[in-house]
Amino acid sequence: MLLIPCPWCGPREESEFANGGEAHIARPLDPAAVPEADWADYVFLRDNPKGWMRERWMHAQGCRRWFNLVRHTVTHEIAAAYPPGAERPPLPGTTA
Amino acid sequence: MQRFSFFQLALNALDRHRAWPAYWRDAQPRDAYDVVVVGAGGHGLATAYYLAKNHGITNVAVLEKGWLGGGNTGRNTTIIRSNYLWDESARLYEHSLKLWEGLSADLNLNVMLSQRGVLNLAHTLHDVREGVRRVQANRLNGIDGEWLSPEEVREFCPIIDIDARRRHPVLGATLQRRGGVARHDAVAWGYARAADARGVDIIQNCEVTGIDVAGGRVTGVQTTRGAIKAGKVALVGAGHSSVLAGMAGFRLPVQSHPLQALVSEPIKPVLDCVVMSNAVHVYVSQSDKGELVMGAGIDAFNSYAQRGSFHVVEHQMGALLELFPIFSRLRMMRTWAGIVDVCPDASPIIGRTPVDGLFLNCGWGTGGFKATPGSGWVFAHTVATGEPHPLNAPFSLDRFTTGALIDEHGAAAVAH
Numbered sequence: 001m002l003l004i005p006c007p008w009c010g011p012r013e014e015s016e017f018a019n020g021g022e023a024h025i026a027r028p029l030d031p032a033a034v035p036e037a038d039w040a041d042y043v044f045l046r047d048n049p050k051g052w053m054r055e056r057w058m059h060a061q062g063c064r065r066w067f068n069l070v071r072h073t074v075t076h077e078i079a080a081a082y083p084p085g086a087e088r089p090p091l092p093g094t095t096a
Numbered sequence: 097m098q099r100f101s102f103f104q105l106a107l108n109a110l111d112r113h114r115a116w117p118a119y120w121r122d123a124q125p126r127d128a129y130d131v132v133v134v135g136a137g138g139h140g141l142a143t144a145y146y147l148a149k150n151h152g153i154t155n156v157a158v159l160e161k162g163w164l165g166g167g168n169t170g171r172n173t174t175i176i177r178s179n180y181l182w183d184e185s186a187r188l189y190e191h192s193l194k195l196w197e198g199l200s201a202d203l204n205l206n207v208m209l210s211q212r213g214v215l216n217l218a219h220t221l222h223d224v225r226e227g228v229r230r231v232q233a234n235r236l237n238g239i240d241g242e243w244l245s246p247e248e249v250r251e252f253c254p255i256i257d258i259d260a261r262r263r264h265p266v267l268g269a270t271l272q273r274r275g276g277v278a279r280h281d282a283v284a285w286g287y288a289r290a291a292d293a294r295g296v297d298i299i300q301n302c303e304v305t306g307i308d309v310a311g312g313r314v315t316g317v318q319t320t321r322g323a324i325k326a327g328k329v330a331l332v333g334a335g336h337s338s339v340l341a342g343m344a345g346f347r348l349p350v351q352s353h354p355l356q357a358l359v360s361e362p363i364k365p366v367l368d369c370v371v372m373s374n375a376v377h378v379y380v381s382q383s384d385k386g387e388l389v390m391g392a393g394i395d396a397f398n399s400y401a402q403r404g405s406f407h408v409v410e411h412q413m414g415a416l417l418e419l420f421p422i423f424s425r426l427r428m429m430r431t432w433a434g435i436v437d438v439c440p441d442a443s444p445i446i447g448r449t450p451v452d453g454l455f456l457n458c459g460w461g462t463g464g465f466k467a468t469p470g471s472g473w474v475f476a477h478t479v480a481t482g483e484p485h486p487l488n489a490p491f492s493l494d495r496f497t498t499g500a501l502i503d504e505h506g507a508a509a510v511a512h
């Protein structure tokens with residue numbers, strides 16, 4: 001069970017949250033103009049990293065707001081939580 | 097390979113079974129192979145076996161980072177069935193079920209296939225309609241299927257509570273009598289032993305750390321035990337498929353999630369079929385040892401940890417007790433998780449990749465054990481000929497670009 005730090009409500013248990021998958025996937029601005037391969041990229045292809053990951057969560061049984069987590073997919077350690085639109089904190093051990 | 101038989105059993109009893117040979121050689125990696133298969137789960141081992149048996153390709157290595165069968169093959173709840181809704185899936189899973197029916201004889205090892213019947217319960221009017229439709233679709237595809245009324249469900253499985261006042265009343269069920277369970281370890285061992293006997297090298301504790309590509313063509317792999325050249329490379333890494341694809345420079349539509357299972361203390365025989373419920377998400381059978389074997393739904397977050405959260409198991413146990421109040425005093429003995437590679441349409445990806453000579457078999461998610469023989473069969477064909485077998489042609493990676501998805505998410509009953 002994860003203890004997830006909601007940026008608005010503080011640490012709450014995982015069962016209060018809904019997972020929204022990989023974060024920062026931008027919808028193409030002009031969908032009609034993008035080639036099919038790029039559209040497939042946007043809709044289906046994912047990094048699915050083994051290591052640090054930026055992912056979206058929603059505090060479904062709390063404030064009902066979306067936010068992002070930096071979480072490790074092997075240790076499940078959580079390094080940061082940040083609201084949508086905020087500057088992305090670097091992944092631990094990197095500057096990116 | 098020493099063939100197992102009643103005569104051999106009697107002969108070996110004379111010296112108290114001390115002279116049985118090892119199932120497979122402890123092969124050391126060579127410099128080059130015609131085909132390198134990455135991942136010694138059931139699917140990778142079956143691929144190697146059918147490459148040798150059906151296509152005469154025996155200069156093959158199967159590389160495994162841990163121990164053979166230690167991935168999802170050795171962690172699953174072993175439910176086998178072929179009652180999928182869509183034609184493409186029905187053909188693939190039914191081909192597999194037919195292979196299961198002759199597998200013990202073919203491999204000369206008892207995989208303990210037990211066709212005890214699989215029930216998929218319906219709890220809502222929608223479930224009923226979906227189930228009846230699926231039975232009809234199955235029959236049109238030549239697959240056995242029946243629709244049972246609540247009373248018929250109770251007759252088939254007397255311990256289910258079909259009380260209409262329940263929160264999830266049982267309004268009926270589909271039944272596939274040819275469905276059932278098999279012994280997962282024996283499947284891995286049987287394929288490994290039979291592939292080894294045909295000359296395949298099975299190399300454990302050998303992790304692939306890089307994939308060599310030159311001029312758009314695969315040339316070999318880097319491993320923790322040195323570089324190995326290969327004419328062709330076949331990736332069968334299940335939960336680690338995205339990591340392997342990343343080594344070759346492309347992305348996949350799959351996501352890796354923990355899937356948890358658990359077993360109870362052993363009890364006397366009480367459940368002689370497999371029961372699955374899509375709506376409340378539980379699936380359960382009783383092993384020969386007497387333990388109830390149960391599985392949950394996936395944990396929602398991405399993970400490579402082979403470990404999930406407790407609330408998922410709690411939810412699953414609640415569903416179990418709703419259906420089987422008789423189990424309320426049972427103690428659970430062990431829980432564990434595997435890492436499953438889930439595809440957006442809950443169907444596998446079997447075929448070519450953007451890299452020449454590099455082939456991919458993944459995305460089986462929560463339900464690939466039942467497909468082990470069929471998957472190996474069609475994938476061996478794909479690797480050997482460079483072209484997909486007609487059965488796996490619809491399961492190509494480019495269906496996510498063309499849009500020709502095979503959407504079994506809601507269609508196939510619980511995806512196990």
Ligand SMILES: Cc1cc2nc3c(=O)[nH]c(=O)nc-3n(C[C@H](O)[C@H](O)[C@H](O)COP(=O)(O)OP(=O)(O)OC[C@H]3O[C@@H](n4cnc5c(N)ncnc54)[C@H](O)[C@@H]3O)c2cc1C
Nearest residue numbers: 135137138139161167168169172173175304434464465466
């Ligand atoms: C809890 C649970 C219950 C399930 N229940 C069912 C069920 O009832 N019925 C059903 O049909 N299916 C079920 N499944 C799904 C089923 O287990 C899988 O779809 C199937 O076993 C996949 O087989 P595989 O050979 O592809 O994968 P695996 O057995 O996972 O094999 C992949 C292998 O690749 C190896 N590998 C990965 N990366 C590397 C690398 N870099 N180098 C070398 N080796 C590598 C891994 O160590 C692993 O051994 C369940 C799964 C789980 C986890």
Ligand SMILES: [Zn+2]
Nearest residue numbers: 006009059063
């Ligand atoms: Zn909140």
